Amino acid sequence: MKRVDDFRLRLGKHELVPIMVGGMGVDISSADLAVEVARLGGVGHISDAMIKTVSDRRYKTKFVKDKLALYKYNVENEDKSPVKFDLGKLAEATRLHVEGSMSRKTGDGMIFINCMEKLTMNAPKETLKVRMEAAMDAGIEGITLAAGLHLGSFALIEAHPRFRDVQLGIIVSSVRALQLFLKKNFRTGRLPDYIVVEGPLAGGHLGFGMDWAQYDLATIVTEVIQYLKNENLDIPVIPAGGIFTGSDATAFLEAGAAAVQVATRFTVAEECGLPTAVKQEYFKASEEDIEVNQISPTGYPMRMIKGSPGIGSGIRPNCEAYGYLLDANGKCSYVTAYNREVAAHPEARKITVMDKTCLCTHMRNFDIWTCGHLTYRLKDTTRRLEDGSYQVLSAEHIFKDYQFSVEQKIALPEL
Numbered sequence: 001m002k003r004v005d006d007f008r009l010r011l012g013k014h015e016l017v018p019i020m021v022g023g024m025g026v027d028i029s030s031a032d033l034a035v036e037v038a039r040l041g042g043v044g045h046i047s048d049a050m051i052k053t054v055s056d057r058r059y060k061t062k063f064v065k066d067k068l069a070l071y072k073y074n075v076e077n078e079d080k081s082p083v084k085f086d087l088g089k090l091a092e093a094t095r096l097h098v099e100g101s102m103s104r105k106t107g108d109g110m111i112f113i114n115c116m117e118k119l120t121m122n123a124p125k126e127t128l129k130v131r132m133e134a135a136m137d138a139g140i141e142g143i144t145l146a147a148g149l150h151l152g153s154f155a156l157i158e159a160h161p162r163f164r165d166v167q168l169g170i171i172v173s174s175v176r177a178l179q180l181f182l183k184k185n186f187r188t189g190r191l192p193d194y195i196v197v198e199g200p201l202a203g204g205h206l207g208f209g210m211d212w213a214q215y216d217l218a219t220i221v222t223e224v225i226q227y228l229k230n231e232n233l234d235i236p237v238i239p240a241g242g243i244f245t246g247s248d249a250t251a252f253l254e255a256g257a258a259a260v261q262v263a264t265r266f267t268v269a270e271e272c273g274l275p276t277a278v279k280q281e282y283f284k285a286s287e288e289d290i291e292v293n294q295i296s297p298t299g300y301p302m303r304m305i306k307g308s309p310g311i312g313s314g315i316r317p318n319c320e321a322y323g324y325l326l327d328a329n330g331k332c333s334y335v336t337a338y339n340r341e342v343a344a345h346p347e348a349r350k351i352t353v354m355d356k357t358c359l360c361t362h363m364r365n366f367d368i369w370t371c372g373h374l375t376y377r378l379k380d381t382t383r384r385l386e387d388g389s390y391q392v393l394s395a396e397h398i399f400k401d402y403q404f405s406v407e408q409k410i411a412l413p414e415l
């Protein structure tokens with residue numbers, strides 16, 4: 001009987017355990033987690049979501065405070081379009097995080113960065129280019145382009161000296177999105193080095209509409225593999241979303257996938273960036289506690305635990321400090337929703353906003369508990385302790401369970 005360890009993922013000169021731990025913003029897929037996954041021979045991701053906040057926390061910089069000081073005059077204004085990112089500081093924050101992660105790397109695995117196109121930052125192209133180029137300057141081994149179609153993203157960095165050496169991957173949720181990407185990207189003469197096919201059970205933002213439940217990862221993966229075969233394209237395909245056991249992963253590898261991308265099981269790893277109390281919320285969640293809703297200002301449906309404190313919260317937008325979701329015109333649908341509620345309840349000291357959330361502030365504070373669909377099975381992957389809490393796992397334990405387990409078994413940790 002085969003197991004994940006019988007397969008290898010080849011990327012450039014590297015031969016890897018075919019387990020990729022997906023990017024999880026904001027700093028949920030921390031440097032600690034990525035470094036550990038690389039040590040074990042797989043691919044770990046850091047994320048560049050809210051990179052200035054991450055840098056301030058991890059590397060003692062003051063990017064957020066400085067930005068807020070610069071734009072303090074605008075805090076009470078409805079119009080957020082004057083709030084811009086300083087591209088030099090954005091590059092500096094990215095470099096710090098990437099260098100900080102890469103300098104700790106050991107083992108035969110790799111460390112990639114997850115870059116979301118939907119972090120439009122009031123200057124989508126300019127900020128994405130700076131984020132990707134600074135990551136390459138700082139020695140990142142791969143960039144996974146997420147949350148968006150990325151039709152022009154490769155072209156943004158084609159003049160960079162590492163354009164052909166860094167591993168570049170895209171995340172798609174349909175053959176159509178892949179076809180579109182390949183067509184638009186043809187001019188750069190650069191194919192993706194890997195394609196993550198993310199299905200409807202994944203965590204974070206989904207590449208589907210609210211009809212996500214009608215789709216199925218295995219079907220989309222089969223279609224993508226067949227399409228690449230028809231086009232004579234030899235690109236590793238990496239399914240993601242709902243791959244919970246080593247056996248689930250092995251089934252995809254036997255069907256022609258080059259690796260799997262997983263995340264949910266690592267949200268309860270010691271090395272994962274979620275606060276300890278939030279990890280317990282993930283363990284406790286039942287299937288009914290998990291929903292896909294439309295409160296993310298990105299416009300993409302997002303999966304989260306219903307009890308997330310950020311749902312319904314009507315806090316004042318904090319674009320002067322953050323502002324990662326301001327579109328090219330300096331607008332964010334949470335700001336619009338917030339202003340609407342303030343106008344409707346002029347006397348209220350505290351308002352509620354149900355249709356959108358201030359994702360920047362709440363992801364920063366770990367108050368939107370985004371998660372994969374199978375989060376409700378996490379309690380079956382560990383032990384319940386005497387005080388009623390669940391035992392947090394090591395990333396090594398989870399990684400090796402994926403790597404070696406068979407027959408849908410999940411190894412419990414030692415007490």
Ligand SMILES: Cc1cc2nc3c(=O)[nH]c(=O)nc-3n(C[C@H](O)[C@H](O)[C@H](O)COP(=O)(O)O)c2cc1C
Pocket residue numbers: 021022023024025026028047049114116146147171198201202203204205240241242243261262263264265267370371372373374
């Ligand atoms: C807590 C959490 C946060 C996530 N954040 C991101 C993100 O910032 N960017 C992204 O591309 N994918 C994100 N994802 C998706 C994962 O990278 C991954 O593709 C997917 O969740 C794999 O499915 P699984 O969680 O069922 O294993 C997130 C997933 C989780 C669980």
